[in-house]
Amino acid sequence: xMKISKAESAxxxxxxxxxxxxxxPPWRKPWNGSQSxxxxxxxxxxxxGMNMWALMLAPHSDPRYITIRNAxxxxxxxxxxWQEKWDSKEFxxxxxxxxxxPTPAERLNGKAPYCxxxxxxxxxxxxxxxxxxxxxxxxxxETFEHGSIESAxxxxxxxxxxxxxxxxxxxxxxxxxxxxxxxxxxxxxxxLEEYYSTLFHELAHSTGHEDRLSREGVTNIVSFGSHSxxxxxxxxxxxxxxxxxxxxxAPETLENSAAYLKSWHKRLKNDPDxxxxxxxxxxxxxxxxxxxxxxx
Numbered sequence: 001x002m003k004i005s006k007a008e009s010a011x012x013x014x015x016x017x018x019x020x021x022x023x024x025p026p027w028r029k030p031w032n033g034s035q036s037x038x039x040x041x042x043x044x045x046x047x048x049g050m051n052m053w054a055l056m057l058a059p060h061s062d063p064r065y066i067t068i069r070n071a072x073x074x075x076x077x078x079x080x081x082w083q084e085k086w087d088s089k090e091f092x093x094x095x096x097x098x099x100x101x102p103t104p105a106e107r108l109n110g111k112a113p114y115c116x117x118x119x120x121x122x123x124x125x126x127x128x129x130x131x132x133x134x135x136x137x138x139x140x141x142e143t144f145e146h147g148s149i150e151s152a153x154x155x156x157x158x159x160x161x162x163x164x165x166x167x168x169x170x171x172x173x174x175x176x177x178x179x180x181x182x183x184x185x186x187x188x189x190x191x192l193e194e195y196y197s198t199l200f201h202e203l204a205h206s207t208g209h210e211d212r213l214s215r216e217g218v219t220n221i222v223s224f225g226s227h228s229x230x231x232x233x234x235x236x237x238x239x240x241x242x243x244x245x246x247x248x249x250a251p252e253t254l255e256n257s258a259a260y261l262k263s264w265h266k267r268l269k270n271d272p273d274x275x276x277x278x279x280x281x282x283x284x285x286x287x288x289x290x291x292x293x294x295x296x
Contacts, residue, residue: 024255024258024259024262025255025259026259026263027256027259027260027262027263028256028259030189030190030191030194030195030197030198030256031170031172031184031188031189031190031194031195031198032141032142032143032188032189032190037052037056037063037170038051038052038055038056038058038063038064038065039063039064039065039136040064040065040066041064041065041066041070041123041135041136042066042070042074042134042135042136043136044136047065047096050097051096051097054094054095054096055094055096055120056170056171056173056182057171057173057175057178057180057182058094058122059166059167059168059182060122060124060168061124061167061168061170061184061185062122062123062124062138062168063138063170064122064123064135064136064138065094065096065120065121065122065123066120066121066123066135067093067118067119067120067121068086068093068119068121071121071126074132074133074134074135075128075131075132076123076126076127076128076129076132077126077127077128078121078125078126078127079125079126079127082121082125082126092119093119093120093121094119094120094121094122095117095118095119096117096118096119096120097115097116097117097118098115098116098117098118099113099114099115100113100114100115100116101113123135124168141188143187143188144187144188144189144190145187146186146187146189146192146195147192148192149192149193149196149247149249151246151247151248151249152193152196152200152243152244152247152249153196154247155200155243155246155247155289155290156196156199156203158289158290158291159203159289159291160291161211161212162203162206163179163180163181163203163206163209164178164179164180164181165180165181165183165199166180166181166182166183167182167183167184167185167186168182168184168185170184171184172184172198172199172201172202173202174202174203174205174206174218176205176208176209176210176218176219179206179209179211181199181202181203181206182202183198183199183202184198191252193244193249193252193253194252194253194256196244196247196249197240197241197244197249197253197256197257198240200239200240200243200244200289201236201237201239201240202236203289204235204236204237204239204240204243204282204285204286204289205218205232205236206218207239207284207285207288207289208232208235208285212288213281213284213285213288215232215235215281216228216232217229217231217232217233217235218232230274231274231277231278233260234261234274234275234278234282235278235281235282235285236282236285237257237260237261238261238278238279238282239282239285239286239289240253240257241253241254241257242282242283242286243286243289243290244257246286246290
C-alpha cells in the first residue's frame with residue numbers, strides 16, 4: 001500500500017471537509033480571460049468545433065485570426081520572424097475547415113455539402129495591427145504585476161521531464177499528443193498563488209503521459225464528463241493541492257480547489273472508491289514531479 005504522509009493527509013482531509021460544506025462558494029476561474037474564444041479578426045465570427053479547439057491550443061494571447069490574403073488587404077505585414085518562416089514554407093498558418101451546407105432546395109437539386117480548407121494567422125504575428133482598418137478591437141484586460149514564489153518555482157524547475165510550457169490565450173490545458181502545457185499569462189492572474197495552483201494542475205495531467213506514469217485518463221481518448229475524465233480531473237486537482245501544500249501556498253488556494261473538486265465529485269457520487277483511487281494516483285503524480293520514490 002502507498003504511504004500518505006501526515007502533511008498530505010491534512011491537505012486532503014481539509015479539502016474533503018470543505019467539499020462537504022453547503023456554503024462552499026462555486027469554483028471561479030482564477031485568471032482574467034480574453035473577451036472571447038478564437039474568432040475571425042474582421043467579422044468577429046467565432047470558430048466552432050475542431051477549429052475552435054485547435055486554435056485554443058495555439059500559443060497566442062490574442063483570440064483574433066485572419067487569412068494572409070485579408071491581412072494584406074488591410075496593410076498588415078508579417079513580423080520578420082514569421083515572414084522568414086512563411087518564405088521558407090516552414091509555417092503556412094493554422095489550418096481551419098469551413099463546411100458549406102446546401103439549403104433543402106439545393107439538396108433536392110443534387111448539391112452536396114463540401115468542405116474548404118483555409119490557413120489563418122494570429123494577429124500577434126503581424127505589424128501594423130493598431131493602424132489597420134476593419135479589425136475588430138479587443139477590450140483591455142486588467143493585468144497584475146507579479147514576480148515569482150520561490151518555493152513554487154522550485155517545484156516547477158525541479159520537474160525533470162517537464163513538458164513544454166507555452167503561455168498566452170484564455171485556456172489552461174495539457175495536450176498529451178504534443179506533450180505541451182498551455183497557460184494564460186502570469187499577469188492575468190490576480191493572485192500569484194492561483195497561477196501556480198493552475199500550473200500545478202496542468203503539470204499533474206502531464207504525469208499521466210504514456211512515457212511517465214501512463215494513466216488511463218491521459219493515455220486514452222476520453223469524453224468530457226465521463227468517469228475516466230472526471231477521475232483524471234480529481235487526480236490533477238488533488239496533486240495541485242498537495243504541491244501547493246509543499247510550496248506553502250495552500251491556504252490561498254484550498255477553497256477554490258475544494259470547489260473545483262466538488263463539481264467533479266457530484267458526477268461520481270455513487271462511486272465510493274473514486275476519492276481513494278484519486279488520492280493514490282495524485283500522490284504518485286506529486287512524487288513524480290518532486291522526483292521522489294513512491295510505492296505501488
